[in-house]
Amino acid sequence: MTKKAATGAARAPRRKDSLSRERIIRAATEMLDSGGERALTLRALTVRLGTGYGAIYHHVADKGDLLAAAADDVITGVLSGVVADADPRAALRRLALDLFDAVDAHPWVGAELSRRPWRPALLDFYESIGRLLDALGVPEEARFDAAGTLVNHVLGVAAQNAANARLLADARDTDRESFLEDAATRWAQVDPERYPFVHAAATRLGEHDDREQFAFGVDVVLAGIAALGRARR
Amino acid sequence: MTKKAATGAARAPRRKDSLSRERIIRAATEMLDSGGERALTLRALTVRLGTGYGAIYHHVADKGDLLAAAADDVITGVLSGVVADADPRAALRRLALDLFDAVDAHPWVGAELSRRPWRPALLDFYESIGRLLDALGVPEEARFDAAGTLVNHVLGVAAQNAANARLLADARDTDRESFLEDAATRWAQVDPERYPFVHAAATRLGEHDDREQFAFGVDVVLAGIAALGRARR
DNA sequence: ACCTGAACACCGTTCAAGT
DNA sequence: ACCTGAACACCGTTCAAGT
DSSP, X not given: OOOXXXXXXXXXXXXXXXXXXXXXXXXXXXXXXXXXXXXXXXXXXXXXXXXXXXXXXXXXXXXXXHHHHHHHHHHHHHHHTOOOOSSHHHHHHHHHHHHHHHHHHOHHHHHHHHHOTTXXXXXXXXXXXXXXXXXXXXXHHHHHHHHHHHHHHHHHHXXXXXXXXXXXXXXXXXXXXXXXXXXXXXXXXXXXXXXXXXXXXXXXXXXXXXXHHHHHHHHHHHHHHHHHHHHOO | OOOOOOOSSSSOOOOTTOOOHHHHHHHHHHHHHHHOGGGOOHHHHHHHHTOOHHHHHHHOSOXXXXXXXXXXXXXXXXXXXXXXXXXXXXXXXXHHHHHHHHHHHOHHHHHHHHHOTTOGGGHHHHHHHHHHHHHTTOOHHHHHHHHHHHHHHHHHHHHHHHHHHHHHHHSOHHHHHHHHXXXXXXXXXXXXXXXXXHXXXXXXXXXXXXHHHHHHHHHHHHHHHHHHHHHOO
């Protein structure tokens, strides 16, 4: 892993298209964004980069490493854009929504998030949540559990987002329309006598907005944390 | 390998070990329980059942169908065991915890749950949640969002459970101890100056109980739903 | 050091052929 | 109808060999 500085020739000009870990990760990210998780194969990557397998494995440990690194980049980008906010509740909401938007734009990141929730790239996310809960007045003993619940809400929606994207990708493009229609009508056909709630929910599916539902969930969790803090002890 | 059933004899006695969809699903479930998702391969299944691929594909559409059916069985088992409860809050808590326990015992069900949250096997689960929220006095307009948040909490924890199991399974058995230790110590080494909250959380990881954390989350969500219902509109 | 690409060890799935 | 098992079309990964 040791790198020698330029030997002999002073400053050997680096070809601007030379292979590098970053270039590989960037290519992988683009493939994931445009074709979903399924589209990223080592074979396709060699074609896209015009190299062989060994070249890639020279810069990257394995496919898991590549996926994790690509997700790290997206997450770091989101978290570095976070602005301080006077109101901790608003800051928490914004933090959660920023992450939601990133996962919505890159569903494969959602899968990676739930696959490896302990990546260093998420450190700042967890730390921010802890501090903001503190600022919100959540007592010390409840703070860890509260943070866990909040994190689970975010990761849960992220995972669901990824799963939905996977299901949609599996339906071949020609089927996609009918696939969505089928799902909607099948749910609307649930027996209203036996399953009144599910039936009613299904008929309202059109008005449903995932982002709003997510934001509502954040509010629910924050309100619940506040309420429990007041009620207990 | 070929066994001839008694030919000629009237009422060929069905061999009690004859292949059937149920037998296949049962075998798959056992393999998933003992070896994790990774252990269920078509090859291993043919060996275990003493048949060929075609025999399996004759009773089952594909691997996804098999996985879904196996998960359905577990879920149906849990939901059919649900007892009516006078207090809707207690009933919701119990429903959630029953599902948690099932996923804890069969982590691969957690993965399947987040892969296909719209399986008919979950109908009763969703319907119960809707009715119990009604019984709890959650107003009609908020009920769908509230149910969504609650469901997301359950599915989120389920997915996380499955992801953890996968990570553990990937660490080879000999590594497993050191793998867990490594993870714990690595997190304890997080810079306490820069990440005081995460550092504190890591040092308390030992006292952490996943089931309690989950139950706490359910309480948070329920309290939040109640609080928001009171505050708005 | 960096890269090539044939080869390996797996997957899930199909299908002509058997009974 | 039910089953067999060779064959197919993929995977991710390795590694002797090149520069």
